[in-house]
Amino acid sequence: MLLIPCPWCGQRDEIEFRYGGAAHVEYPADPETVDDATWARYLFVRPNPKGPLAERWCHSQGCRRWFNIVRDTVTHQIMRSYRMEEAP
Amino acid sequence: MSGSEHPDHLWRNPDPKRSYDVVIVGGGGHGLSTAYYLARNHGITNVAVLERGWLAGGNMARNTTVIRSNYLWDESAAIYEHSMKLWETLAEDLDYDILFSQRGVLNLTHSLHDTREAHRRVYANRLNGIDAEWLTPEEIKEFCPIVNLSPDLRYPVMGASLQRRGGIAKHDYVAWAFARQADAFGVDLVQNCEVTGFDLDGGRVTGVQTSRGPIAAGKVALCAAGHSTVLAAMVGLDLPIQSHPLQALVSELLEPALNCVVLSNAVHVYVSQAHKGELVMGAGIDPFISYAQRGSPHIIEYQLAAAVELFPIFSRAHVVRTWGGIVDVSPDASPIVGLTPIENLFVNCGWGTGGFKATPASGWVYAHTIARGEPHPLNAPFSLDRFARGALIDEHGAAAVAH
Numbered sequence: 001m002l003l004i005p006c007p008w009c010g011q012r013d014e015i016e017f018r019y020g021g022a023a024h025v026e027y028p029a030d031p032e033t034v035d036d037a038t039w040a041r042y043l044f045v046r047p048n049p050k051g052p053l054a055e056r057w058c059h060s061q062g063c064r065r066w067f068n069i070v071r072d073t074v075t076h077q078i079m080r081s082y083r084m085e086e087a088p
Numbered sequence: 089m090s091g092s093e094h095p096d097h098l099w100r101n102p103d104p105k106r107s108y109d110v111v112i113v114g115g116g117g118h119g120l121s122t123a124y125y126l127a128r129n130h131g132i133t134n135v136a137v138l139e140r141g142w143l144a145g146g147n148m149a150r151n152t153t154v155i156r157s158n159y160l161w162d163e164s165a166a167i168y169e170h171s172m173k174l175w176e177t178l179a180e181d182l183d184y185d186i187l188f189s190q191r192g193v194l195n196l197t198h199s200l201h202d203t204r205e206a207h208r209r210v211y212a213n214r215l216n217g218i219d220a221e222w223l224t225p226e227e228i229k230e231f232c233p234i235v236n237l238s239p240d241l242r243y244p245v246m247g248a249s250l251q252r253r254g255g256i257a258k259h260d261y262v263a264w265a266f267a268r269q270a271d272a273f274g275v276d277l278v279q280n281c282e283v284t285g286f287d288l289d290g291g292r293v294t295g296v297q298t299s300r301g302p303i304a305a306g307k308v309a310l311c312a313a314g315h316s317t318v319l320a321a322m323v324g325l326d327l328p329i330q331s332h333p334l335q336a337l338v339s340e341l342l343e344p345a346l347n348c349v350v351l352s353n354a355v356h357v358y359v360s361q362a363h364k365g366e367l368v369m370g371a372g373i374d375p376f377i378s379y380a381q382r383g384s385p386h387i388i389e390y391q392l393a394a395a396v397e398l399f400p401i402f403s404r405a406h407v408v409r410t411w412g413g414i415v416d417v418s419p420d421a422s423p424i425v426g427l428t429p430i431e432n433l434f435v436n437c438g439w440g441t442g443g444f445k446a447t448p449a450s451g452w453v454y455a456h457t458i459a460r461g462e463p464h465p466l467n468a469p470f471s472l473d474r475f476a477r478g479a480l481i482d483e484h485g486a487a488a489v490a491h
Binding site: 001002014015018021034036037039040041044045048050053055058071073074075076087 | 317318330377378476
């Protein structure tokens with residue numbers, strides 16, 4: 001089980017959290033002008049690295065706030081935990 | 089070969105040659121069956137299967153061996169039913185007893201919605217020529233007496249769909265059988281050979297770089313499940329794939345107690361009893377992305393709770409072993425099999441949590457795609473460009489299993 005450091009509540013068991021997938025996925029700046037391939041990439045393609053990944057979690061059974069962590073997808077080590085408004 | 093005898097010889101362990109007509113990247117079940125059908129159906133035998141570790145040591149060694157074709161959508165039903173038909177003659181085709189047992193697959197329902205969806209799926213299956221039945225709780229009692237049908241369950245069993253032709257097979261034997269026949273056709277099965285890069289000439293792939301040196305290739309066929317995006321990234325190709333842990337477990341060896349495969353989405357577990365006697369169970373993926381081949385213990389705890397609720401007689405069984413594989417989940421829970429924007433580079437991935445049952449058909453259609461340079465009619469709908477076209481085949485929640 002992951003021990004996830006919530007920026008507000010500290011370390012808690014994974015079962016208190018909900019996973020939100022990759023962080024920092026940007027909505028296309030001008031969605032009406034993008035072509036289908038670009039739109040599909042925005043909708044369906046997400047980072048899937050073997051190594052560090054910035055991802056969103058929600059402390060759904062705790063403070064109920066969303067935040068980001070950087071976690072290694074091979075070792076599961078969590079290198080960083082930061083609030084949504086903080087820079088990646 | 090007869091009975092459960094093993095052949096004396098399975099395959100050579102060759103060093104890679106400098107050049108092949110086709111290089112298949114990934115020596116799992118799908119890669120091996122692709123190599124076999126390339127040789128058998130298309131006469132292409134100057135082929136290498138490159139495997140980073142040992143043959144069939146990834147998801148092929150880690151799945152729960154369930155075979156069924158009761159998918160909702162026409163495209164899925166067609167390819168999985170093709171697979172089922174191949175399974176039905178596979179032991180003879182490969183001259184190897186793969187212990188294919190059509191003992192029936194039950195999908196339990198626990199709510200009105202579940203029940204309606206199951207009926208819809210049963211009717212859809214029948215329209216596609218796939219055997220499917222609806223069982224009432226009384227009929228479940230007769231078919232599989234140990235299912236807990238008590239109304240006191242938190243989510244009582246309201247009925248089940250049944251595919252009698254569904255069942256299980258011995259996964260290792262399936263891999264070895266494909267490998268042995270591919271080898272007999274002259275295919276080189278090269279182990280401990282990791283692909284580290286691709287050679288491109290303009291928009292065309294011409295070979296691969298590996299931990300055992302460069303290998304030229306007329307065509308390169310990716311078949312690497314959870315590592316598909318890692319490989320595709322080497323040629324700048326984005327795949328809509330997320331790699332998740334999928335865990336499974338076995339009990340100690342028990343006397344025969346469970347005569348079929350039982351799946352439940354709402355009380356989430358699937359379980360069968362292997363030929364040797366162990367109970368084999370699985371459930372859903374861990375939610376996070378991982379390449380670690382392990383997941384979190386609470387996922388195991390939940391599926392055991394579900395199993396004991398549905399099968400009270402399992403309450404004294406012991407968990408002997410749990411493990412995880414890395415499954416390649418696509419946005420619509422359907423596979424991606426076909427061409428890529430790079431000439432002579434092909435992709436086969438996205439089978440997610442359900443690839444084992446597709447092993448024969450996946451190889452069949454992928455071999456056709458590689459040999460002809462265009463998809464087989466069965467995998468044409470599963471092209472990579474369907475996401476940009478919006479032509480998704482949405483099996484999330486429709487495929488008779490939760491993902």
